Amino acid sequence: MSSLFEIHGLKSAIEGKEILKGFDLTMQAGEVHAIMGPNGTGKSTLASSIMGHPKYEVTEGKVLLEGEDVLEMGVDERARAGLFLAMQYPSEITGVTNADFLRSAINARRGEGNEISLIKFVRLMEAKMKELDMNPEFMHRYLNEGFSGGEKKRNEILQMMMLEPKLVILDEIDSGLDIDALKIVAAGVNAMREPDRSFLIITHYQRLLNYIKPDYVHVMMQGRIVKSGGPELAERLEAEGYDWVKDELGIVDETVGQA
Amino acid sequence: MAKQMPELEEYKYGFRDEHKAIFQSGKGLTPEIVRTISEMKGEPEWMLKFRLKSLEQFEKMALPRWGGNLDELDFNDIQYYVKPSEKQGKTWEEVPEEIKATFDKLGIPEAEQKFLAGVSAQYESEVVYHNMQEDLEKQGVIFMDTDSALREHPEIFKEHFGTVVPPADNKFAALNSAVWSGGSFIYVPKGVKCEIPLQAYFRINSENMGQFERTLIIADEGSFVHYVEGCTAPVYSTNSLHSAVVEIIAKKGARVRYTTIQNWAPNIYNLVTKRAVAEEDATMEWVDGNIGSKLTMKYPAVILKGRGAKGMVLSIAVAGKGQHQDAGAKMLHLAPDTTSTIVSKSISKHGGKVTYRGIASFGRNAEGAKANIKCDTLILDNQSTSDTIPYNEIMNDNVTLEHEATVSKVSEDQLFYLMSRGLSEAEATQMIVMGFIEPFTKELPMEYAVEMNRLIKFEMEGSIG
Numbered sequence: 001m002s003s004l005f006e007i008h009g010l011k012s013a014i015e016g017k018e019i020l021k022g023f024d025l026t027m028q029a030g031e032v033h034a035i036m037g038p039n040g041t042g043k044s045t046l047a048s049s050i051m052g053h054p055k056y057e058v059t060e061g062k063v064l065l066e067g068e069d070v071l072e073m074g075v076d077e078r079a080r081a082g083l084f085l086a087m088q089y090p091s092e093i094t095g096v097t098n099a100d101f102l103r104s105a106i107n108a109r110r111g112e113g114n115e116i117s118l119i120k121f122v123r124l125m126e127a128k129m130k131e132l133d134m135n136p137e138f139m140h141r142y143l144n145e146g147f148s149g150g151e152k153k154r155n156e157i158l159q160m161m162m163l164e165p166k167l168v169i170l171d172e173i174d175s176g177l178d179i180d181a182l183k184i185v186a187a188g189v190n191a192m193r194e195p196d197r198s199f200l201i202i203t204h205y206q207r208l209l210n211y212i213k214p215d216y217v218h219v220m221m222q223g224r225i226v227k228s229g230g231p232e233l234a235e236r237l238e239a240e241g242y243d244w245v246k247d248e249l250g251i252v253d254e255t256v257g258q259a
Numbered sequence: 260m261a262k263q264m265p266e267l268e269e270y271k272y273g274f275r276d277e278h279k280a281i282f283q284s285g286k287g288l289t290p291e292i293v294r295t296i297s298e299m300k301g302e303p304e305w306m307l308k309f310r311l312k313s314l315e316q317f318e319k320m321a322l323p324r325w326g327g328n329l330d331e332l333d334f335n336d337i338q339y340y341v342k343p344s345e346k347q348g349k350t351w352e353e354v355p356e357e358i359k360a361t362f363d364k365l366g367i368p369e370a371e372q373k374f375l376a377g378v379s380a381q382y383e384s385e386v387v388y389h390n391m392q393e394d395l396e397k398q399g400v401i402f403m404d405t406d407s408a409l410r411e412h413p414e415i416f417k418e419h420f421g422t423v424v425p426p427a428d429n430k431f432a433a434l435n436s437a438v439w440s441g442g443s444f445i446y447v448p449k450g451v452k453c454e455i456p457l458q459a460y461f462r463i464n465s466e467n468m469g470q471f472e473r474t475l476i477i478a479d480e481g482s483f484v485h486y487v488e489g490c491t492a493p494v495y496s497t498n499s500l501h502s503a504v505v506e507i508i509a510k511k512g513a514r515v516r517y518t519t520i521q522n523w524a525p526n527i528y529n530l531v532t533k534r535a536v537a538e539e540d541a542t543m544e545w546v547d548g549n550i551g552s553k554l555t556m557k558y559p560a561v562i563l564k565g566r567g568a569k570g571m572v573l574s575i576a577v578a579g580k581g582q583h584q585d586a587g588a589k590m591l592h593l594a595p596d597t598t599s600t601i602v603s604k605s606i607s608k609h610g611g612k613v614t615y616r617g618i619a620s621f622g623r624n625a626e627g628a629k630a631n632i633k634c635d636t637l638i639l640d641n642q643s644t645s646d647t648i649p650y651n652e653i654m655n656d657n658v659t660l661e662h663e664a665t666v667s668k669v670s671e672d673q674l675f676y677l678m679s680r681g682l683s684e685a686e687a688t689q690m691i692v693m694g695f696i697e698p699f700t701k702e703l704p705m706e707y708a709v710e711m712n713r714l715i716k717f718e719m720e721g722s723i724g
Contacts, residue, residue: 052675074683074684079679094694094695095698104682108680163680163681
């Protein structure tokens, strides 16, 4: 049986500059993987490339969700196949309420003739917002418009909870969150952990991993995974930083040289 | 009261038998045609004179050299008066398939479709109409087609007709004044507030969709009326010129809202003069949606004549392939403490062109007046264009004028974001467009807002790739 999610030799470039340089990862259903690394090592490029942001050009490799190559799919097809990316900088869409947007997104998955009823939707959204301690008025606010950084992150988690994807990528979901918000977001993620759902958590800090326990931790440098381990790896990185990894592997410049 | 209608019908049929031959070949415009129109309508002498004088004006005046391209407009190739009974002669089979398909996509019921396509003269809403009409009459509100108003309410008609938009105002106002037919007439007595919007739909009359309609609304002191005209279905017409005049008088403390949505076929020149006078503490609001047409030139105006008068124009314009929307607003502040708001939303796609053209003018007496203008344009592809041409005239030092203009494209990041949640590119684009015009849609009566969203969805189909 194939794994839930596999990345093979992924290479990706932006404006002709290669950032991912052969990235490999295999995740089984139900697992939580954390990807850590200093700035500029390609973490966000990984997230955007998997989801299919048009700015990134994938030049080589495969990304398989349940054996299907998502790189052959459009962005919307990837989403409907079960991929979800909680973004670091979600867009603002004026004039479109959070509720209208989410209902359209849910219905896009369910397909014509199988739309969620309005009442069911509203109840579901209210319940999930309550879990995330969100003010109910956010239902009728325009999508991300005027949201604080923390509110945007919570809204990303809300979308994840409502769309129930198979593979969730959290891109720096902890940045800009105070400790209370972090706990709420983490609780939201933990509530979604299921035997057939996997999480790929991209983070700069170990802090988040105190609340969402990963099964595996990977260190990313120079556009690929350079070291993998269990939760203890994250703890050591938190305590000692990244220099020992660089020393161990003989890496001088861990970045992909964006600057 | 509904009993009046059959009589009116018979009357018109009577005309047809007598004059059929003249009007089957009646293209072009001469004093004789104007005379015949007036005679057929049984108009008083003053209206005939008004028409003939307007025709002279029309002939004297040059075409505007600004705005859109009018080179292909041939005044000799236009039929200036089509009798309603003849319009009805059309059969459902003759209506082009694409028009029918559009009706279907918009979810318009068949009875209504036939009405819109000019096949049947009556939209089946007589019960609603009847109840509404009774209610209005109790309050002393007059709501009828303009031709009937001239016959039935000659005094109030003559007192106000042509006072807001005189024939010499512009070439197309002169043309309309010479050949006008149909349109709505509304009089709201002092202090009467019409709770339900008055809709042209319900004013059962086949001249609703007339090409030279003339609308006159008089809101007496302290009254309120919301008039809704048009619909989102494409107006199917074999005639290529639509030139209406709308005159509105909002007396002291009155409030008038005029909502239009028009979706013209791509062969139509839509050249319309809409103007209101707002007296002391009166409020005039234009909510104006323009979709389609070959060229639309339309600048709803408010003359803020009395102290504390308020004016608002909220408009959207959507231009597609080969289309030019030259639209905007005019606010003329003639009195102290007058305020105005203009919100213009334009969308161009498939090589369409949108121009915002507006005037904010402050006269010498406009002490303490304020105007706020916001023009936003959304361009959907690289072939489409937009222009913003605001004129300001300021004759008083103590006024406030704010102008804000934005031009945006549907951003890659926004599309990616929405698509990453499962929406197709078309759905994502629609969503962004609907969000863009939301300030307009939210002002529409519910059923129009729903239609409007369907229409935008339909318009956006095929906008991608």
